Amino acid sequence: MATSDNKTAENRPTGKVGRPRSDDREKTERGERILNAAEELFALHGYDGVTLRTLANAAGVDVALINYYFGPKQQLFDTVFQRRAKILNQERLSALEQAKSEAAPEAVTVEKIIEAFLRPLEVAQESQDEGWRNYCALLAYVNNSAVWGPLLMSKHYNDLVDVFVEALRHALPGSKDEDIYWCYHYMSGAMSLTFANTGRIDRMSHGLCRSDDFQAAYDRMIPFIAAGFRRVCG
Amino acid sequence: MATSDNKTAENRPTGKVGRPRSDDREKTERGERILNAAEELFALHGYDGVTLRTLANAAGVDVALINYYFGPKQQLFDTVFQRRAKILNQERLSALEQAKSEAAPEAVTVEKIIEAFLRPLEVAQESQDEGWRNYCALLAYVNNSAVWGPLLMSKHYNDLVDVFVEALRHALPGSKDEDIYWCYHYMSGAMSLTFANTGRIDRMSHGLCRSDDFQAAYDRMIPFIAAGFRRVCG
């Protein structure tokens, strides 16, 4: 199931060898175009489902340029995954800080914590930048993979977990850490699948619900998860 | 990230050409060995991460035999996925029927419905047959894939969804179908990741929780999900 080559890609390599004139550079830099195309293709087909040639074609770039910019394939994958992880972590952390200061001196509620965790993803998906939608699918792929998950999720998201779990501890006094971690895990799974946008719910609900209706997904998800936390960790 | 070839596989091809003597047949038939190995490898590396040669080696058969038994690669994948889907569907349906008859004439509770949905998976994973553990990871892979999900999940699991949603409708009178489907989707995501057994929770909880502690995962998951349903669909 390797991706089709799509010879009629919008961005083609110039065909001329050597460094290009600085005046006819494309609006999006080539390095960034590679990352964007990689993000989309990896999200859809997984690491092994994408060949460097397909990727090069989609990005409108020569194959060799990928290695020039990002080194071997595995390193490219890590770079793609890392790029938005940083941003997402910042967004979530600042959302949590804001919730804390709004609630002070009271402890912030479970609902608000979960909102701080989920809203940045919803905002990202709702945004113009379609790269975020691709990244969410990539996140679902990595999160559910026994090969990549242990490597990349731990590397780029473990610190964030600590902060949110600490907040949840205060919101749910008397709860056991073990319970919190398990609930966090359920939240992570529900979120992954939901924002992976696979079109599954559309078919399963006979068209009643729509995968790309992030508002609908989001509105229900916060109370759903929060109620779960309260029941198990209460 | 193609799988390593593992030349020292336990089951080797005999090396002798032609149909084997019926008295020195292996205890597990070759066709079944192929399916088992495929299940394990596809679950770990995804469709494109597994080559027929790696698979043949793991199953201890010649490459050509895979095609002989199961046709092209895609068809093999479908067969692997289908095999246990049938069984799982039966188990879940009969668990639901039993819950219904136990509750009669009252309507069965949300908790019991979710238990009927989850317990068969837990029993499967807890069983001796390690193939079930692999299948759960495969289910997570397919469920979260935008390529395979729409094809295989709908094909093999949509009927089951209808039955369970119908039961949930009665357990949650006055609820909107849209709400039920979204909650069902959250449940599906939480379940996928949890039973995919990626080792993620082990690292995230600094060793406090263990991925393979299915009992722990299961005990908390039912109240978690049920509380979510009640809050959103109540």
Place this chain on the structure above:
DNA sequence: TTGACAATTCAACAAGCGATGAATTTAAAT
């Protein structure tokens, strides 16, 4: 103006890919 460096294409590499036709051996049916 020269020389170092950056950015790009091209061509090739060895290895590996899925698939299949032919040959071979045995089992089962007649």
Place this chain on the structure above:
DNA sequence: ATTTAAATTCATCGCTTGTTGAATTGTCAA
């Protein structure tokens, strides 16, 4: 006994894979 069919290995096909070295063209500082 013969024939037919099933189960297996082997060799090979044409293509694709990730990676790299060499050549080319442009920029920019000395």
